[in-house]
Each structure stands twice: as structure tokens, then as C-alpha cells.
Amino acid sequence: MDSTAPLAYAQAHQDDFVHELETLLRIPSVSTDPDHADDVQAAADWLAEHFRALGVADVEVLPTDGHPVVYAAHHPHDDAPTVLVYGHYDVQPPDPLDEWDHPPFEPTRVNGDLVARGACDDKGQMLMHVKALEAYLKSDTTPPVNLTFLIEGEEEVGSQHLSEVLDTYADRLDADLVLVSDTSMLAEGQPTVVYGLRGLAYVELTMQGPNRDLHSGLYGGAVENPINALSQLLADLHDENHHVTIPGFYDDVRPLTDEERAAIADLPFDEAHWLDEIGLDTARTENGYSILEAISVRPTLDVNGIWGGYTGEGAKTVLPAAAHAKVSMRLVPDQEPEAIYDALEEALQSRVPDTMTLTVERLHGGQPVLVEPDQPIMQAAAAALNATFDREPVFVRHGGSIPIIAEFQQRLGLDSVLMGFGLESDAIHSPNEKFGLDRYAKGIETIIHYYPELAKRLA
Missing domain, CATH: 3.40.630.10 (Zn peptidases)
Structure with a gap:
């Protein structure tokens, strides 16, 4: 050979x-x-x-x-x-x-x-x-x-x-x-x-308010803004320790052993160089975990895009009919994408204002x-x-x-x-x-x- x-x-x-x-x-x-x-x-x-x-x-x-x-x-x-x-x-x-x-x-x-x-x-x-x-x-x-x-x-x-x-x-x-x-x-x-x-669960969210875009001067103050409402929902998906707040999100996460954490700590990973490469001075990880642990063996939730209303040149005083966001969740053993989809949707729907509706479209995922x-x-x-x-x-x-x-x-x-x-x-x-x-x-x-x-x- x-x-x-x-x-x-x-x-x-x-x-x-x-x-x-x-x-x-x-x-x-x-x-x-x-x-x-x-x-x-x-x-x-x-x-x-x-x-x-x-x-x-x-x-x-x-x-x-x-x-x-x-x-x-x-x-x-x-x-x-x-x-x-x-x-x-x-x-x-x-x-x-x-x-x-x-x-x-x-x-x-x-x-x-x-x-x-x-x-x-x-x-x-x-x-x-x-x-x-x-x-x-x-x-x-x-x-x-x-x-x-x-x-x-x-x-x-x-x-x-x-x-x-x-x-x-x-x-x-x-x-x-x-x-x-x-x-x-x-x-x-x-x-x-x-x-x-890591596995993946990826969704697109649509927060629907009025049946059309409205003049923010004529309607603002009486009509709840879908961008404001969706932004609040998304902000509430993490706590002050960068911990995902969806009930049950961590229930099936396989705990890391002391040996696994020691092995990760021994890897030749330069945190300062990693931060410098992306133009940051400090990292923001789930409380208690190193950068390498956070980016490899812990589950995450991130907003990948958000849009709605008027985003063109100049000013347009519009109260948008809808707001949208794309959200990805990286999963670790033994999390199941379908269970995480369900948990996310239940957590979001329970907090949707009664002035609007939320649609959760499941785009794609993997184990x-x-x-x-x-x-x-x-x-x-x-x-x-x-x-x-x-x-x-x-x-x-x-x-x-x-x-x-x-x-x-x-x-x-x-x-x-x-x-x-x-x-x-x-x-x-x-x-x-x-x-x-x-x-x-x-x-x-x-x-x-x-x-x-x-x-x-x-x-």
C-alpha cells in the first residue's frame, strides 16, 4: 500500500x-x-x-x-x-x-x-x-x-x-x-x-399587526407596533447570563464531564487571537463557559436577521403592518430539533400581545x-x-x-x-x-x- x-x-x-x-x-x-x-x-x-x-x-x-x-x-x-x-x-x-x-x-x-x-x-x-x-x-x-x-x-x-x-x-x-x-x-x-x-433548528417569525402599513402620526399611540413587539419577544429569549429562557430548552442537554471540560481546556486555542480576528475586545458567553465551550459544545439561540417597516433612504413615517425575523438554534446531544421547535413556539405564542398574531415557520434543521x-x-x-x-x-x-x-x-x-x-x-x-x-x-x-x-x- x-x-x-x-x-x-x-x-x-x-x-x-x-x-x-x-x-x-x-x-x-x-x-x-x-x-x-x-x-x-x-x-x-x-x-x-x-x-x-x-x-x-x-x-x-x-x-x-x-x-x-x-x-x-x-x-x-x-x-x-x-x-x-x-x-x-x-x-x-x-x-x-x-x-x-x-x-x-x-x-x-x-x-x-x-x-x-x-x-x-x-x-x-x-x-x-x-x-x-x-x-x-x-x-x-x-x-x-x-x-x-x-x-x-x-x-x-x-x-x-x-x-x-x-x-x-x-x-x-x-x-x-x-x-x-x-x-x-x-x-x-x-x-x-x-x-x-451541533444540530440546528431554524425558523422564520412573522408578527402581524394591522392589515396594512399605517401613518405613524395618525395611528401611532393607539396601534401596537409589530417591530416593537417582536423585538421585545426576541430580547426576552436570553437572560442577563446569556442563558436561553425557553422553558425546557436545556432539559435534554447531555452534561459535559469533568474530563471533557479538561480536554477542551487543554486544546491549543488562543482566545485573544480569536477575538482579534473578529475585531472584538471581549466575549459574551453563557455564564460559566469558556469561548471554546460556548462555540462547540453548548446550545445557542441567535437572531440571524430582522426586518419590517421602511428601511429605504430618507424618512417615511410608517407604522408597519408586520415584522419578521430569522432565528437559528444550535443544538447539542441529546437535544431533538422537533422538541426545540415546539418549545420555542410555545414560549413565543404565550407572550404574543392580543393585538397581533405570530406565525412560526420551521425552515430546516438537523440532528x-x-x-x-x-x-x-x-x-x-x-x-x-x-x-x-x-x-x-x-x-x-x-x-x-x-x-x-x-x-x-x-x-x-x-x-x-x-x-x-x-x-x-x-x-x-x-x-x-x-x-x-x-x-x-x-x-x-x-x-x-x-x-x-x-x-x-x-x-
Whole structure:
């Protein structure tokens, strides 16, 4: 299981790998915007053709009721572990455009980084896996494992149709594990394996008052303002200790052990640098928890957007008919999204003024995930990272959510290895998203190392 030839090929062709990533990044595959539906399809077609050009025979663009999924399989062995590689080719909208230093879909190299929408999340990290396979195939080296790729186009809108794909094509997705690169490292140069993800419950709220916008001089003082009322409801969702006040919100939270808290405290996390990166002097956490605990292992509730009334230039003295907000809740084991949805709605509806009505629309969510770090599939990842970085990796729980990871557990019975190469400073979902070209290269190298390490441990 010698990986010398694939590693040499990857090093010799790194410039080509970057050029191909730049080509993919130029496709504005924004999944949430119907105006970009053709671009999302174009990105899927580009990936499928890329697999075929590498010599992968079993390639298909699977249709869904939304955006397609790219399926590719290279199974050279009758008796070897099978890795299901998951990633996504869709991206977030680039707004606000005026905050980008360069056009978001014209990748630009800046100080060793590739700046573009999707550079890190997830086109760059996803394409590392395709390039690792290329390194094996083009160096006439047989990968020591079977590989199935499932690359979707709806991750940024909650993987709306991927569950159906998992059910419909379950016989073609038989595997020993799922391998994912869509997470970040704890710090620059610190290889990281993520063994837990927070879940998600996401809602949109509409507070409806009068049947139309009203003149604030003629009606103000007698008609309750929906923006005022909704703002008060939202403000009351936290207490002075930044503790969520929804009754029952913490009932099912699995307590952290002293050992877990000690392990988190020992991680090489620089709080001062973390604050400086985002332009803050102090943090605001749930009382008694460190920053790293607050962003990884504790549940949260945040208002992601709020609007209503007149927000244009100049003045318009309007008393709005309605106010709106989007609210996300990050969940931890053993919280259930549906139970949290119910608790939030009950808490809000009980305090709605009798002068208006509140609608709670459940947008999307996902279960929290934990994978035991001592499993062979996880220890193989640690060995592969160590081989690339010459540094022991750390195992961490991640504050973000990838809802489909829980679906892999529930529908296919597969644990996921989350081996990401992003950094928190890569500005995913923000202007000037970037991905370090050195990390792109190291990711490919690590994946090449991973396959023999996995085959050895699962033999």
C-alpha cells in the first residue's frame, strides 16, 4: 500500500490542481437563488465530466426535485473497505458585493490564498478528494480502498432532497464510512479531526399587526407596533447570563464531564487571537463557559436577521403592518430539533400581545452528531494528518452544523470522518472567502495518506 507515486504526482501537478479549482470557482452555483439554477446544473455537469476525464467509468448526475447530485464510483476491489466521500458544489450568495475586494466569482490569488465564493466552503475542500483520486489513477497506482463520491448541490439550503437520494440509491451507497472535508482546523498548522457537530433548528417569525402599513402620526399611540413587539419577544429569549429562557430548552442537554471540560481546556486555542480576528475586545458567553465551550459544545439561540417597516433612504413615517425575523438554534446531544421547535413556539405564542398574531415557520434543521474518536476510521485520519503535518492532530467538537451527517448515521448506518482544512478566518459565508493554497495541497496529501491507513486498520 505504497503511496509514494500518488504523492509525487500530486506535488508535480499542484499548479494544474489550482487552475482546475479556479475553473470550478468561476461557476456561480448559488443554490438558494433560482436565477442561478443553470449555474448549479453547470457545476454538476463540470464535476461529472471531470470524473469521466480521470477514467472513472461509473459516473452519473442524479436528478432530484431540486438541484442534482453527482455520483461517481471507482471500486477496484472485491474485498476492501469502501469510502463514501461526501461534499457539495453549491455555494452561498456573495452578498454584500460591495464588501468584496475582488469579484466573488473571479478567483484571485492573494498572499498564498485563493479568494472566491466557495473557495473553502466547499469547492476547494471537496475537490481535494477528486484530486487525490486523480493522483492514484494517473500514477498507475490502485487505491487500496473502494471509493464512492456523492457531491450534492443543496447543502447551503439544508440538503433538501439528499435524504431521498440516500433512500432511493441506498444499494449503491453501501460503505464502511463517510469521509467529509467541510470543517475547519483549530488553528493554522494544527491538524484537526472533528468528532462532533451541533444540530440546528431554524425558523422564520412573522408578527402581524394591522392589515396594512399605517401613518405613524395618525395611528401611532393607539396601534401596537409589530417591530416593537417582536423585538421585545426576541430580547426576552436570553437572560442577563446569556442563558436561553425557553422553558425546557436545556432539559435534554447531555452534561459535559469533568474530563471533557479538561480536554477542551487543554486544546491549543488562543482566545485573544480569536477575538482579534473578529475585531472584538471581549466575549459574551453563557455564564460559566469558556469561548471554546460556548462555540462547540453548548446550545445557542441567535437572531440571524430582522426586518419590517421602511428601511429605504430618507424618512417615511410608517407604522408597519408586520415584522419578521430569522432565528437559528444550535443544538447539542441529546437535544431533538422537533422538541426545540415546539418549545420555542410555545414560549413565543404565550407572550404574543392580543393585538397581533405570530406565525412560526420551521425552515430546516438537523440532528447533532457524535462519533467516538477511538474508532479505527478516526485513528486512521489522525495517522494520515500526522504524516502530512508532522504534528499530532487534535480531536474537537465543531460548533457548526452539517445536517446530512446525522442522516448518514440514521439512514445508512454510517459514521463520518470530518477531516477539514479550513480556518475560521477563511470567511466562509462572508465577503472575501478564501482558502490557503498550502492547505489545499496538504489536504490532497492527507487524503492520499488516509486510504492506506484506513485499509490497514480495517483489514
